[in-house]
Amino acid sequence: MSPGPVKLSDVAERAGVHPATVSRALSERTRHMVNTDTAQRVLAAAEELGYTPNPIARSLKTNRSFTIAVLLPDLTNPLFPPMVRGIEDALAEAGFTALIANTDNHPDRALAAVETMRTRLADGCIAATATRDDGLLAEAATEMPMVLINRRVLNHEIPAVVADDRSGVRQAVEHLAALGHERIAHVAGPQWLATGADRHEAFLAALRGVGLEPDPHLISFGEGFTEEQGARSLHSLLEAGAKFTALVAGNDLMALGCYDALVERGLSCPDDISVVGFNDMPFADKFNPPLTTVRIPHYEMGRRAAELLLGRIEGDGSTPGEDIVLPVELIQRASTAPAPSRRARQAAS
Amino acid sequence: MSPGPVKLSDVAERAGVHPATVSRALSERTRHMVNTDTAQRVLAAAEELGYTPNPIARSLKTNRSFTIAVLLPDLTNPLFPPMVRGIEDALAEAGFTALIANTDNHPDRALAAVETMRTRLADGCIAATATRDDGLLAEAATEMPMVLINRRVLNHEIPAVVADDRSGVRQAVEHLAALGHERIAHVAGPQWLATGADRHEAFLAALRGVGLEPDPHLISFGEGFTEEQGARSLHSLLEAGAKFTALVAGNDLMALGCYDALVERGLSCPDDISVVGFNDMPFADKFNPPLTTVRIPHYEMGRRAAELLLGRIEGDGSTPGEDIVLPVELIQRASTAPAPSRRARQAAS
DNA sequence: GATTATCGTGCAAACGATTGCAGGCGCTCG
DNA sequence: CGAGCGCCTGCAATCGTTTGCACGATAATC
The missing domain is CATH 1.10.260.40 (lambda repressor-like DNA-binding domains)
Structure with a gap:
């Protein structure tokens, strides 16, 4: 031998x-x-x-690597690890392996990553990096099976699995409205990301839904789903003299940024301003105060994305693809409280 | 063409x-x-x-895949993503790719992962999964270059890059002692992990270093570096009627578990009990209260581990390997306060 | 009993790159 | 002027599998 x-x-x-x-x-x-x-x-x-x-030899002959590329903007964002777990678990069951790449939100790093993946002959790709109008990915999608997760591109050419953002922010503003808040601000995420744009749009709609008229002066856009951008946005709102008693943030990270901005200005959450986040990131219940936020099924999203992709790979290439949208749930914690006006009334009565 | x-x-x-x-x-x-x-x-x-x-064809001929296996117990533990970033960055510079696998702390899943990696012909392996006495990894280490990160095995057969745990817990207890605490508990991590055992030992030494005598009744061991185990450990301590005014937890997750146990019993941190964690995980400054903890250089550890491994791969196979131990730093936040006795004295004066 | 279908197996050519070996060419040097 | 030496470059084998094709044997058909 x-x-x-x-x-x-x-x-x-x-x-x-x-x-x-x-x-x-x-x-x-x-x-x-x-x-x-x-x-x-x-x-x-x-x-x-x-x-x-020997999988190498096998791949050479069959042109299949049983490897799936996973493109993330930033593994360090606590949003993603649970998704990755879901992806990995589903892939493993089918004998596939995930290859993870961080792009840092840099298009060129993404390009490099895609290139690497392509030459390493990934059998498919799950991307969480898509901007709304992403030519790069759209092009790459023609070369290999791809599905988006937690993102969406403009013309639904690439199937996606996302959380029900619209429902999420609707629940958030209804919750706030029920607490008596009438002036609700939005510390919005970047509009070149589908999540940012969708949530902003949903915010407008939800406001009208509870009979409130959106006020442009109560909306500020961040340039990234980060703490800094959240803090910066809230500061600029406050700086401009906007008056409001509650805000919904683009995501939890931005909400945390708002916490920072609030303490920096000597304001209290939720006494002065209620805040609700988005994602229910790990440890959101441990923050000060515990964050009211909308929970999205991270792990499940990962699983579904992987399954969807595997289906497209194994399958006939059909399933032209309705996007999969998963239900979300508002988790009420201590960062939201009745509006000051209502508290006053209650105190009076 | x-x-x-x-x-x-x-x-x-x-x-x-x-x-x-x-x-x-x-x-x-x-x-x-x-x-x-x-x-x-x-x-x-x-x-x-x-x-x-075509890297597949190349690999077939050269028997090198330019792929490094990264074995993690749990990607969801916020400790690891920054390390992974460090690893990926360093590897990318050398044209290598990281293949990440979660083992869930299950030896058999680790075995399966190692097997997968081996047959996929990884050129080397970075493991964060080692138990102190890990035959599996020791054996695998004979087959391919390997380095440990944040872990260590008993007989230094595998090079490791770790944080200076001893110094970290020394700083922690010195800090506590300086605040006037005299009865300091230890919510220790699992002893079958090097990090757990080292920190426990260091705790004992540090106590004596500040002139305090360790009391076995003030030490409880968890069976995992998790919130549940932290909570469980603290409960069992309190249940047994132990009296203490401060505690150092095995890591931040366990410290968070202690937070939970404390509120459940109506105790306040830091008024009743000061707590200090370990790792300075992301968002440790956002907790309630912000957690005093010792910061370890996650990202740097990742980089160093990758560089060390690459050296062993490219190099002559020498560098018999002193472990690399990186400096740590105590970050003081609001979860530690002067001992009640001292506060009383101050109030009296 | 000759002819065709059926089944099981071996042969050899791929897949796309790397690499030892040999050979062609033009020099130099004795 | 011929032997010898370097420098380039082509040839062909190789890495470990998969897979179309052909071949031989056995079973089924008329």
């Missing part, structure tokens, strides 16, 4: 057959081509020798 | 040379074997055609 890892020909020799026969006997799909008891013999030999196929 | 991705022979044809020549011209290492201006021609042709080598 040759040295090093055992290979197909070793098994063949041991079983007294040709390597090709071993190959056929070992694959579920081609097993029927070989006599049942030779198959048994081969299987036994493979078992005894502890044969494991 | 053949269809699909451009390959070596396409470039060869275009440049009017043999594929072998192209191969040599394209590799920095072998370029000197080919005439300077043919090399130019080849380079130009490759550029025009947009040639990118």
Whole structure:
């Protein structure tokens, strides 16, 4: 037997057959081509020798790597690890492996990553990096199966699995409205991301839904879903003299930024201003105050994205793709409280 | 030209040379074997055609995949993403890619992961999953270059990069002692992990260092570095009637568990009990109260681990390996306060 | 009993790159 | 002027699998 890892020909020799026969006997799909008891013999030999196929050689021949590229803007954002877990779990069940790449939100790093993935022959790609109008990904999508997660591009050319953002912010503003808030601000996320734009739009709609008229002076856009941008946005709102008693932030990170801005100005949450976030990131219940936010099913989104992708890979390439939108749920914690006016009234009564 | 991705022979044809020549011209290492201006021609042709080598085919021949396996217990633990970033960045600079696997702290899942990695021909492995006495990894280490991160095995057979745990907990108890605390508890991590055992030992030493005698009744061991275990440990301490005014937790997650246990029992941090954590995980400054903890250089640890590993791969296999231990720093926030006794005295004066 | 279908297996050519070996050419040097 | 030496470059084998094709044997058909 040759040295090093055992290979197909070793098994063949041991079983007294040709390597090709071993190959056929070992694959579920081609097993029927070989006599049942030779198959048994081969299987036994493979078992005894502890044969494991060399995936490199296999890939070279078949052009499939059983590898899925996962493009993330930033693994450090607590939003993503649970999604990745979901993705990995679903992929593993199908014998696939995830290859994770951070893009830092830089288009060129994304380009480089896509390139790497493509040349490494990933069988498909799950991207969380898409900007709303993303030519790069759209182009890449023509070359390999792709699905988006937590993002969406303008013309639904790429299937996506997303949380029900509209419902989420609706629940948020209804909650605020029910608490008596009438002047509600929006510390919005970047508008070049679908999540940012969708939530902003949903915010406007939800406000009208509860009979409030949107006020442009109560809306400020951040340039990223980050703490700094959240703080900056809130500061600029306050700076401009806007008056409001509650705000909904683009996501939890921005909400945390708002916390910072608030304490910096000696304001209290929720006494002066109620804030609600988005995502229910890990430890959102441990913040000061515990953050009211809308919970999205991170893990489930990951699973669904992976399953969707696998379906497109294995499948006939059809399933033209309704986006999958998963339900969300408002988690009420201590960062929201009745509006001051109502508290005053209650105190008076 | 053949269809699909451009390959070596396409470039060869275009440049009017043999594929072998192209191969040599394209590799920095072998370029000197080919005439300077043919090399130019080849380079130009490759550029025009947009040639990118097929790493699968290359790997098959060279037995190198330029892939590094990264074994994590749990990507969802906020400790790890920054490390992964460090690893990825350092690897990318050298043209390597990281393959991330979660083991969920299950030895068999780790085994499966290692197996996958090995058969996928990873060139090396960075593991954060090692238990103190880890036969599995020790064995795997004989088959491929490996370095440990944030973990250590008993007999230093595998090089590791770790934070200076001893110094960290020393700083923590000195801080507490300086605040006047005399009865300091330890909500320790699992002892089968090096981090758990080291910190426990360091705790004992540090206590004596400030002239306090360790009391076994003030120490409780968790079975995992988790919130639940932190809460459970603290509960059992309190249940047993232990009296103390401060505690150092095995890590930040356990500290958060302590927060939970404290509020559940109507105790206040830091008024009744000061707590200090370990790791300075993201958002530790946002907790209620902001957590005093010791900061470890996550990102840097990742980088160093990757660099160390690459050195072992490229290099002569020497560097027998002192462990790399990186400095840590106590970050004082609001979860620690002067001991009640001292506060009383201050109030009296 | 000759002819055709059926089944099981081996042969050999891929996949796309790397690399030892050999050979052609032009020099120099004795 | 011929032997010898360097420098380039082409040839062909190789990495470990998969897979179309052909071949031989056995079974089914008329």
